Amino acid sequence: MASFIIEGGHRLTGSITPQGAKNEALQVICATLLTSEPVRIKNIPNILDVNNLIQLLRDIDVEVTQNGAGDYTFRAADVNLEYLSSPEFLQRCSRLRGSILLLGPLTARFGRALLSQPGGDKIGRRRLDTHFFGLHKLGAQFSYDETAGRYSISANKLKGTYMLLDEASVTGTANIIMAAVMAEGTTTIYNAACEPYIQQLCRLLNAMGASISGIASNLLTITGTGSLHGATHTIMPDMIEIGSFMGMAAMVGDGLTICGAAAADLGLIPESFRRLGVQMEQKGEDIFIPRQEHYEIESFIDGSFMNLADAPWPGLTPDLLSVLLVVATQAKGSVLFHQKMFESRLFFVDKLIEMGAQIILCDPHRAVVIGHDNALRLRAKRMVSPDIRAGIALLIAAMSADGVSRIDNIEQIDRGYENIEQRLTNLGANIKRCEA
Secondary structure, three states, rough: OEEEEEEEOOEEEEEEEEOOHHHHHHHHHHHHHHHHHHHHHHEOOOOOOHHHHHHHHOOOOOOEEEOOEEEEEEEEEOOOOHHHOOOHHHHHHHHOOOHHHHHHHHHHHHHHHEEEEOOOOOOOOOHHHHHHHHHOOOEEEEEEEEEEEEEEEEEEEEEEEEEEEOOOHHHHHHHHHHHOOOEOEEEEOOOOOOHHHHHHHHHHHOOOOOEEOOOOEEEEEEEEEOOOOOOEEEEOOHHHHHHHHHHHHHHHEEEEEEOOHHHHHOOOHHHHHHOOOOOEEEEOOOOOOOOOOOOEEOOOOOOOOOOOOOOOOOOOHHHHHHHHHHHHOOEOOOOEEEEOOOOOHHHHHHHHHHHOOEEEEEEOOEEEOOHHHHHHOOEOOEEOOHHHHHHHHHOOOOOOHOOOOEEEHHHHOOOOOOHHHHHOOOOOEEEEEEEE
């Protein structure tokens, strides 16, 4: 188990370029299973979750060629379906939440899929009902072996249909789309997730020969096709990493530029930081965040208490609520955070409270932050990263703290952030990695 040793109080200055989007990468890499022809994907982030998924594809005999940094070609011409039932494959799946995205393409192209209960962040129950509901509506049958924690899906032929999803699940929508593009007839998905990652997946599939309309809306129409062909695709910048850099710039920045931030695809992220009083300037595709000596939390127009809550796109992504919460600890004023989607994601605030933050955890979903207005620095502490997003939030807190902090279990951070300590050190941070 590795750890970060962080000396707080060092200001960040300069420019940084975000990595490719993790969530998009997991989807489009799985989509390469839908064709036997080569699919080239560029700007793939070099992070643990994505690398583990690429290894999963290698394990089932997908030909993977690295053309350069972040540039891979996948050719799923001779997939070893028998390996799907091997203990090694199922064990790897159990450690990777993104493995659930194999269900749709494997079922669509090969008529069957086998998967163990996927792993990932421990942030509360993350149900898979939407995945199975959608595939079942398309004609697939599934069973669950509770003892082994294993799902089996089979389908002789998928047929297009109308479906209204019970929740706008991002990975659930992705799985259904990847299955529907190979189904016979037309599929209509209402209440589909419409995050930029889903939009990018649809664009790749259309480039491969699919017919998907309604992209960027919650109503998708998909006309099935018998086969898909190869294509080339470039992954967009990771909006969660961009938001994380915004949080760092607010807390410990001395003038930080986020290059190629694709501001049009950030939705409410910049506005959410502005509601906490953080100033930023858009310069073309770059975002510049000056040093924030003070930033004051806004109130609503009627003067009522500010609150920030996550919601399906185009609402505020739940992946950034942890970062926004940390930023609020040094703002002037108070704000209520409402984490609606996951019941365990706010539990990391106990660590911030130990660092001196003024936070009231109301219940598993809500926390009130009373900001210090930069009058009282957080105290350095030894902490453990419970998940990716809490991990980066704790790293930001440690960078702003008085003294030397230690964060253990940073493999959680490595799952979503590429070479983060070196990139931040290049900006002026003092972060060292040590192996236990």
